Amino acid sequence: MASLVPRRDIVLAWDGSPELVIETVEVVQCRFEEVTEAMALAEGENDDLEGWRKDHRDYFERNGGFSSEMQLLWERFVLLEDLAPKG
Incomplete structure (x- = not known):
């Protein structure tokens, strides 16, 4: 398997236009139950690990x-x- 780190990608806006350039700096493969609070909080969508688990369990x-036990790539x-137009 090719290395996922470092990797650069262009994130597209809803209309398909380029909006951001990001660089992947870390990829972790783990089971759902092994996601740490630091990993969950880094996502920026929840205030704690339990909220992250509930929201992601509901999504899946x-x-x-x-x-x-499901495997995740974080x-x-x-x-x-x-790259978004200014103004």
Whole structure:
């Protein structure tokens, strides 16, 4: 398998135009139950690990199934450039 780190990607806006350049700096493969509070909080969507677990469990159940043993790929990235038009 090719290395996922470092990797640069262009994030597209809803209309398909380039909006951001990001660089993946870390990829972790782990089971759902192994996600740490630091990983969950880094996502920026929840205030604690339990909220992250509930929201993600609900998402996976709506979209095909959930298991606490399921494998996840967790990606940390940094913003390199904002390409969105200014003004």
